[in-house]
Amino acid sequence: MPRQLKVLMALLVGPLALATVIGVAVLWPDGELEVSGPGTDVQRGTAEVTALAPCPQEVQVEGCRAAVIELLSGPGAPGEARALLPYGEMAPEVVVGDRIIVSHAEQAPPGQQYAFQDFDRGPPLLVLAILFAVGVLALSRWRGIGALASLAYSLVLIAVFTLPAIMEGSSPLAVAVVTAAAIMLVSLYLSHGFDVRSTVAMLGTLLSLLVIGVLGWVFTRVGHFTGVVDEGSQYISGVAAQVDLSGLLLAGLVIGALGVLDDVTVTQTWAVWELADVDPDASARSLFTRAMRIGRSHAASTVNTLVLAYVGATLPLMLVFSALSLPFGIAVSQEVVAQEVVRGLVGGLGILAAVPVTTAIAALVAARLVREPPDAAGPSHRARTH
Numbered sequence: 001m002p003r004q005l006k007v008l009m010a011l012l013v014g015p016l017a018l019a020t021v022i023g024v025a026v027l028w029p030d031g032e033l034e035v036s037g038p039g040t041d042v043q044r045g046t047a048e049v050t051a052l053a054p055c056p057q058e059v060q061v062e063g064c065r066a067a068v069i070e071l072l073s074g075p076g077a078p079g080e081a082r083a084l085l086p087y088g089e090m091a092p093e094v095v096v097g098d099r100i101i102v103s104h105a106e107q108a109p110p111g112q113q114y115a116f117q118d119f120d121r122g123p124p125l126l127v128l129a130i131l132f133a134v135g136v137l138a139l140s141r142w143r144g145i146g147a148l149a150s151l152a153y154s155l156v157l158i159a160v161f162t163l164p165a166i167m168e169g170s171s172p173l174a175v176a177v178v179t180a181a182a183i184m185l186v187s188l189y190l191s192h193g194f195d196v197r198s199t200v201a202m203l204g205t206l207l208s209l210l211v212i213g214v215l216g217w218v219f220t221r222v223g224h225f226t227g228v229v230d231e232g233s234q235y236i237s238g239v240a241a242q243v244d245l246s247g248l249l250l251a252g253l254v255i256g257a258l259g260v261l262d263d264v265t266v267t268q269t270w271a272v273w274e275l276a277d278v279d280p281d282a283s284a285r286s287l288f289t290r291a292m293r294i295g296r297s298h299a300a301s302t303v304n305t306l307v308l309a310y311v312g313a314t315l316p317l318m319l320v321f322s323a324l325s326l327p328f329g330i331a332v333s334q335e336v337v338a339q340e341v342v343r344g345l346v347g348g349l350g351i352l353a354a355v356p357v358t359t360a361i362a363a364l365v366a367a368r369l370v371r372e373p374p375d376a377a378g379p380s381h382r383a384r385t386h
Contacts, residue, residue, distance in 0.1 A: 009199050016206065017185055023178035029164035043104045045074015046120045049096050053082060056111035063087040067094060069114065075104040076114075083114035092119070099123065143191065150187035157182060158255075166251065169242035173213070176251035180209055180258045188262065197269050200365055204265040204358025209254060212261075212350035216253045219342050225249055229336040249339055257347040260306055264351055265358040268295050272362035276369070284367035288359055295355035303348040310344040 047069035055064035065085040071077035083102050085094050094100065099120035105113055136144040162179045166172050184205055192198045227233055227245025236243055272291045276282060282290075311318075314337050321331040331337060 009196060012203060013185075013199055016181065020178060020181040020185060023174070024161065024182060027165050027170050027175055027178055028161065029168045029170075031164070043075045043106075044101055044117060045077055045104065046072045046122070047074075047077075047081075047083065047100055047102050047114075048072060049094060049098045049100060050080075051096060052094075055084065056082070056109075058109055059084070059112065061087075065094075067116075069100070069102065071102075072099075074102070075106075081114050082111055083116055084112060085116045143193075146193075147191045150183075150190040153186055153190070154183045162255075166243060166248065167240055169244075172244055172247035172251035173217070173254070176254040177209075177213065180254055181206070183258060184262070188266070192266060196365060196369070197273055197362075200362045201262075201265040201269040201358065203361055204269070204354055205258070205261045207357050208261050208265070208350045208354035209258065211353045212257050212346055213250075213254055215346045215349055216250050216342070219346065220246060220250050223338060223342065225335060225339060225342075229339060253343050253346060256343065257350050260302060260347060261350060261354050264295075264298060264302055264354045267298055268355060268358045269362045271295070272359060272366050276366040282367065284363040287367055288363040291359045291363065292356065295359055299351055299355045302351050306347050306351065307344040310340040310347075314340045 049067045050070050051068040053066045053068050055061070055066045065087050066082050067085055069081055069083050071079045071081055083100075086092060094116065099122075101117040101120050102114045103117045105115075133148055136148055138144075140147060157179060161182075162175055165175045184202055188198045188202045188205070192201070225246050227247070227249045228237055233245050233248075237245060268291060271294045272287050275287050275290050279286075317336055318331065321334070321337075332341060
């Protein structure tokens with residue numbers, strides 16, 4: 001790589017990496033937050049149903065059910081206890097051998113301290129995750145290891161930094177931007193190699209995220225979004241009033257769009273490099289024009305995928321609105337639906353911006369690389385080696 005290009009990349013990536021490290025250090029949660037409110041004193045664990053049993057005599061409710069459970073984790077484990085089961089027409093069917101999640105309320109009367117919370121879906125999810133990992137490794141081989149490592153890193157970062165920082169009252173948008181930068185800096189290089197192509201994809205992703213952040217901020221303000229749209233957000237507002245729920249919506253938009261942008265920017269960058277490798281004498285304009293033909297098709301399919309994903313997330317609610325015979329305009333204006341519309345459309349605009357921006361950067365860099373004098377890199381050093 002030409003020395004001037006190395007310097008330019010260092011000047012671009014270095015400050016971003018430094019700012020990200022500083023942002024993580026400043027926003028890092030101190031772990032001193034105490035959350036109080038309904039349900040915060042309830043502990044949870046896993047158990048296996050060993051037998052069905054009648055409810056305790058103290059619970060005189062028609063249809064009440066209970067089960068004898070073997071506690072596998074959580075309060076009282078290992079051990080045996082009796083747990084109350086849900087009852088009623090829509091109650092889930094629990095049978096002997098089921099693994100379940102139980103809640104434990106210390107203040108409840110004896111025999112009523114444990115209650116069915118949900119089914120324990122850990123084992124099947126683990127099998128599915130293993131199948132996913134095997135599939136990634138079978139297709140991507142050694143590069144798949146980097147992809148899986150970057151995925152694990154992203155999830156851990158969100159768990160140990162993003163969520164606790166937002167819960168402690170930090171600006172959700174600031175936390176989301178720092179999270180996205182930290183994920184982008186590590187994941188792109190870990191998944192695709194530490195080279196100039198990954199740097200170009202990262203720059204294209206960063207600029208597109210700026211577009212998404214600005215548009216998201218504008219339209220969440222203009223649209224008067226409160227962030228209080230479901231039971232989850234209402235619960236958070238009750239037990240952690242310091243959380244900015246409207247900012248949380250914007251944070252989810254930024255982080256949610258990152259994965260899609262990664263796909264678009266990496267694909268466009270690699271497409272430009274392949275074109276430059278086939279035609280080393282191509283100008284930056286020629287590379288940009290040809291790569292944009294690929295980018296237009298890719299952007300069209302990706303935008304469609306993104307919007308349909310958000311529509312699918314609100315499909316049950318849309319059925320409710322349909323049953324109520326609400327006009328389409330009123331249904332879409334409901335905040336719980338409108339926020340998905342904003343996510344889909346703003347994310348789509350980010351993708352539309354990512355294609356030309358990334359392609360332009362990649363074309364300029366690739367055209368400069370293929371014109372590197374043979375005595376500087378050797379005749380065998382084409383764009384692909386960089």
